[in-house]
Amino acid sequence: MILPFTEDRDTGPFFAAARENRLVYAACEHCGRGSHPPAPFCSHCREPRSAWQEASGKGRLYSFTTVTHQIHPDYPAPYVLVVVTLDDNQDVRLIGRIDGDAALEIGQPMEVWFEQVADDVTLPQWRPASA
Amino acid sequence: MMEDLALAARDKCAIVGIGKTEYSKDSGRSTLALATEAARAAIADAGLSPDDIDGIVRCDMDRTMPVSVAAGLGLRRLHFWGETGPGGTAPSMMIGLAVAAVLSGQAKAVVVYRSLNGRSEDRFGSPSGPRARAGGFGSYDELYQPYGLLTPGQHFAMMAQRHMHEYGTKQEHLGAIAIACREAANRTPHAQMHDKPLTMEAYLASRPISLPLRLFDFCLESDGACAVVVTTTERARDLAKPPVTIRAVAGGQPSDTRAGMMFPALSRGDVTDIGGRQAAEELWRRAGLGPQDMDFAQLYDCFTISVLLQLEAFGFCRAGEGGPFAASGAIARGGSIPINTAGGNMSEGYMHGLNHFYEAVRQLRGEADNQVEGAQAGLVTSGLYPFGSAVVLGRNA
Numbered sequence: 001m002i003l004p005f006t007e008d009r010d011t012g013p014f015f016a017a018a019r020e021n022r023l024v025y026a027a028c029e030h031c032g033r034g035s036h037p038p039a040p041f042c043s044h045c046r047e048p049r050s051a052w053q054e055a056s057g058k059g060r061l062y063s064f065t066t067v068t069h070q071i072h073p074d075y076p077a078p079y080v081l082v083v084v085t086l087d088d089n090q091d092v093r094l095i096g097r098i099d100g101d102a103a104l105e106i107g108q109p110m111e112v113w114f115e116q117v118a119d120d121v122t123l124p125q126w127r128p129a130s131a
Numbered sequence: 132m133m134e135d136l137a138l139a140a141r142d143k144c145a146i147v148g149i150g151k152t153e154y155s156k157d158s159g160r161s162t163l164a165l166a167t168e169a170a171r172a173a174i175a176d177a178g179l180s181p182d183d184i185d186g187i188v189r190c191d192m193d194r195t196m197p198v199s200v201a202a203g204l205g206l207r208r209l210h211f212w213g214e215t216g217p218g219g220t221a222p223s224m225m226i227g228l229a230v231a232a233v234l235s236g237q238a239k240a241v242v243v244y245r246s247l248n249g250r251s252e253d254r255f256g257s258p259s260g261p262r263a264r265a266g267g268f269g270s271y272d273e274l275y276q277p278y279g280l281l282t283p284g285q286h287f288a289m290m291a292q293r294h295m296h297e298y299g300t301k302q303e304h305l306g307a308i309a310i311a312c313r314e315a316a317n318r319t320p321h322a323q324m325h326d327k328p329l330t331m332e333a334y335l336a337s338r339p340i341s342l343p344l345r346l347f348d349f350c351l352e353s354d355g356a357c358a359v360v361v362t363t364t365e366r367a368r369d370l371a372k373p374p375v376t377i378r379a380v381a382g383g384q385p386s387d388t389r390a391g392m393m394f395p396a397l398s399r400g401d402v403t404d405i406g407g408r409q410a411a412e413e414l415w416r417r418a419g420l421g422p423q424d425m426d427f428a429q430l431y432d433c434f435t436i437s438v439l440l441q442l443e444a445f446g447f448c449r450a451g452e453g454g455p456f457a458a459s460g461a462i463a464r465g466g467s468i469p470i471n472t473a474g475g476n477m478s479e480g481y482m483h484g485l486n487h488f489y490e491a492v493r494q495l496r497g498e499a500d501n502q503v504e505g506a507q508a509g510l511v512t513s514g515l516y517p518f519g520s521a522v523v524l525g526r527n528a
Binding site: 003004008014068072079090106 | 263271277278279280288289290292293339341344388390391395397
């Protein structure tokens with residue numbers, strides 16, 4: 001398992017929230033546009049007023065790929081990488097992984113879940129939303 | 132109004148020498164040895180000596196340092212060195228740096244090179260190796276790698292999937308791009324895939340890697356080096372080969388710019404929003420030419436989908452229509468805009484796109500293996516993420 005560096009000054013709060021099973025994203029307090037990767041300035045209105053927002057944990061599948069050629073021993077193929085656009089903010093798309101094969105359709109509703117991958121690391125993950 | 136120096140710079144500089152090593156799966160040599168061989172060949176091709184070289188430009192991902200290449204070439208009076216990147220975005224901007232150095236008087240003749248053991252040492256399709264934690268410090272890898280998003284191929288696969296969803300792009304459309312590159316390589320003796328024809332049937336049956344991308348949607352991870360020499364067009368007229376002039380250079384950013392290298396582009400508003408679109412707009416203005424004036428295009432081809440996105444961005448067809456355009460025959464030999472006429476990164480060898488300059492110069496000198504008859508002007512593009520850059524080259528201005 002490749003663990004993330006969770007102490008980065010701009011992205012660390014994403015992982016700190018995930019440890020508490022909370023999903024957060026960065027958005028500008030001035031214009032409302034989202035920022036991902038999280039940045040200290042807003043690239044749209046240029047105001048330095050990016051702040052962390054609580055996300056609903058709902059989103060839509062933007063794209064995906066079924067990885068069939070294994071790259072790393074801790075990530076056995078096949079697995080599906082998903083890109084999910086947050087319902088809360090269309091500027092923010094997050095990555096998730098579904099182990100094994102999965103029949104997915106772009107645009108389908110997705111929901112977050114939290115995978116604890118180390119004592120001090122939890123990743124927000126994504127799966128098809130339960131009906 | 133301020134003078135537009137980009138227009139004043141049109142055709143003022145030229146590529147006067149080109150050099151390369153063999154492209155292989157295992158060079159058995161250091162990247163410094165490769166860089167030196169390619170640069171020596173380029174200098175000799177120009178009819179110059181290392182004593183004439185006073186500038187060096189490298190790609191920021193190259194393992195070799197300018198000082199090492201200066202030592203390898205036995206340079207005596209180096210006055211300018213520069214680097215740019217990242218990666219596949221670099222080559223056209225490397226030419227831009229060389230032009231900037233020459234026109235500002237900081238150097239008289241600049242060697243631009245790219246050297247890599249991309250197969251035997253540093254494979255892009257491999258994880259970066261064991262380490263405690265991924266990312267941080269502005270890399271943003273911490274947001275992607277822990278999920279198993281590890282390679283450029285996986286990234287481009289998701290771009291392809293989205294393009295297929297939005298525009299109805301088909302697997303066969305991508306296949307047409309792979310085959311166009313392969314057929315060009317089949318006519319180019321030094322290309323790694325020279326003796327390996329590719330049919331649509333074989334393409335569609337090829338091994339899935341990261342769907343919808345298959346084996347033949349990927350470029351070749353290669354060992355080798357490539358180099359060119361840039362100087363003034365005035366000086367070029369006295370040198371060994373007909374000058375190939377640098378008509379315009381431009382870089383561009385996407386309209387929705389995100390921090391970070393490649394994976395963050397997944398958050399951009401639109402899959403067709405690549406830096407090449409803005410680069411193209413400025414490039415055509417600076418060149419006073421358009422896509423219809425190009426006799427060939429050497430398009431950066433890390434993957435088939437990269438070519439498709441750039442056919443759209445550089446105006447050869449409209450956004451979303453890259454698939455049918457590629458499958459129409461337009462990009463093949465004899466078509467309206469033959470691409471990657473030596474096989475490109477897909478089938479010639481992956482010199483990170485600097486090989487596209489080597490081939491473009493051969494075309495405009497009339498000495499290519501897969502010659503486009505009467506070629507007068509051509510496009511070279513570099514990279515898709517995070518930015519794009521491109522050059523228009525011309526024959527004998």
